[in-house]
Amino acid sequence: MSLSRTTEKRHRRRPAGEVVSTPIRWVWLAAWPVTATFVLSNAATPLYALWQRDIGFSKGTLTVIFAFYIIGLLGSLLVSGVVSDRLGRKPVLLPALALALAACAIFATASTVTALILARLFTGIAVGAVVSAGMAAVSDVAGPQRARLAALLASCAMVFGAGFGPFLAGVVSEALPAPTTTVFVVEAALLVTAVAVVWRMPVHHAAPTAGSAGGAWIRLPGVPQGDGMRLLLGIAVFAPGITATSFVLSLGPSLLSDLLGTTSRVVAGAMAFVMFAAATGVQFAVQRLRRHTILRAGAVSTTLALIALVAAVYTRSVPLLVTSAVLAGAGQGMGQLGGLSLLNAAVPARRLAEANAALNVGGYVLAGILPVSAGYLSDALGLTTGTTVFAVILAALAIAGGLTVLTGHRRAPEPA
Template identity: 65%
Template sequence: MPSNRTVWLAAWPVLAVFVLSNTPTPLYVLWQRELGFSAGVLTVVFACYIAGLLGALLVAGVVSDRIGRKPVLLPALGLGIVACVLFATAGSVLVLAIARFLAGLAVGAAVSAGMAAVNDVAPRRTRTAALASSTAMVLGAGLGPLLAGVVSETLPGPTVTIFVAEIVLLVSAVIVVARLPLPRPRGSERTWIRIPQVHPDGRGAVLRGIAVFAPGITATSFVLSLGPSVLTGLVGSTNRIVAGALAFVMFLGATGIQFAVRGLPVRAILLAGATSTTASMAALIVSLQTSSLVLLTAAAVLAGTGQGMGQFGGLTLINAAVPANRLAEATAAQNVGGYLPAAILPLAAGFLSDATGLAAGTTAFGIVVIAAAVAGGLVAGRRDRPRPQPAASTGLPNCAEYSR
């Protein structure tokens, strides 16, 4: 039987792909200077990433449950390598957009098939698999911009060297996936491409996860897309290490908080996540009014902890409630619900900032996300009603046990 060590090894491909997901963040200022595009266009490029991710989620979860994790993960890692080549050679906004789209496809597959693979090798359906998947995602997402900032400031080829290193990382992930002892698929005959459908036992779990995860990841998406522009406007800094470090501390907070709260009831974790996202947006708005770098950093960290708790809480509920042969699809459904507003709202904020100024666009964005986080907290805070049949009938822990 696979050990917990195998569980964490299975999370390595998820980490490797998510390093790629945010590597471009501190490099946008270079591409903007070289290619000459506005904040609105920058958020379009970022939205291409989320479009690719959502497209993959419509396919990867279903296909992974039906034919297995490896046939989905290995091509996805290959697309990540192609995206690295395009980033390293980008000479136009179009090439950047295509690279971001391909990176989104790779990440979408890792979110669904990769996280399900982590659960597949877990000795038991415990929180360990959810913790390994979720921390690999947020730690990788934070390491990418930090490494990109440091490498681009200290080594030759500021938009090339980091992507060569990422190719090496993705190749190592291919080796790990090829050697993982994954079970054969147990999926039923269903359509190949559709909006992810959730097993009836897990619908409440997915809804509660989305309610907190969506505002949290929307807040972090703003920091990743427009954060460097806000940083430049706030303190006049174009240093890519600073921009990368801002994203890193955000996801470091997202990683650390999951270990800190892993022993708490899921309901408490989700409520804390909604509260953290609300505080993040309040700090972001005030940071612009007071030109405070400290408050901007606090906003980033609180956004990360909000996303981290929403993601971990949601995954824990899903792992407890959904049968193994529908797990990837349920995970994909939670991420579709989270990433849709994470694409739309920062995109709207980017174009609004072009029209009215960065401060006004950011303030409007923050108010909308605060409203969503408060509503999410109300949804996540409701208590479960007793289920009519015992949990043993599905062979899985009762979801209510995790939320007490």
């Protein structure tokens, strides 16, 4: 029997309520599979211009390819959180990483829109499993005494990977031959190291208690009774934030081409990297603030990002476009950290993966609908009009989210 399996079984035999002290290095390492998978989630962003040139498809088709990632992710979230809470983190994470490796192989050889759609679908399924089981695994390894650290590392692992992916792809694709192949060979190597981490991870999954294992295996994820308002507050800010960053990822290269007249993959990747670097940095900066304060700040940042986006397209200003991306990243980062922190502090471990899945379902539904609509509207009426309509609608939702937090925090007080 391997050391990892022995360690995991010992943890599972511990009496309920006993605090398990895991070396701090494992709390950080547990976040690596989340990072590696999210590198894949956006690694294709700078390469779409190459595929558009070689295969030939419109901005609307590009957002549909992106939307299949959302479809796969949402479908995965319907089952992965429940399965992870019932069977453990590793039985979900290892197949997810295998599917991510399959997506790398398809991306590396893609020559049709169908292949790109399939690769994005597989990526979405893998990311959905990692969002629920992987982020819960970080909390399991950290233990209840490190709940805030676990939420911070899990959230930062997600956004850092999401930003590092397009930057890495941009640099590798410009510097090395066969760009659409080489990028995914490098990403496959990162995923192999993530598999090794998961295999040896000393995760101490909480055993189900009476009544916790009931219900369908495939269902809309939710939270325990009494935690619904905390989930709503997280979604109210996280959903507009991640929708804003999704727009930058899907149509950002087109905006850069329109404003700069450039199709540089390094520039497109760098803008995405800066956006998610802001999402990572802001979480470390605000981690000690009250959770509701973090959420309100996230709503404000997303609203300002959308104002800057409209100003950028009308003035053809690249600095304003980058400013918009940075503010969008900060908005997503704070919305995500605030939502995860509220859930980590209140939801028991046996339901945590499902709660994480519920937060992300709420965010990604909006992130799948609005950017696709903006893509097709841009094809019909022009990129400026499509971007403006998108920004106005999403800004209204971000403001509504901030008002929801402002008025709803009394019904969902800060957990201890």
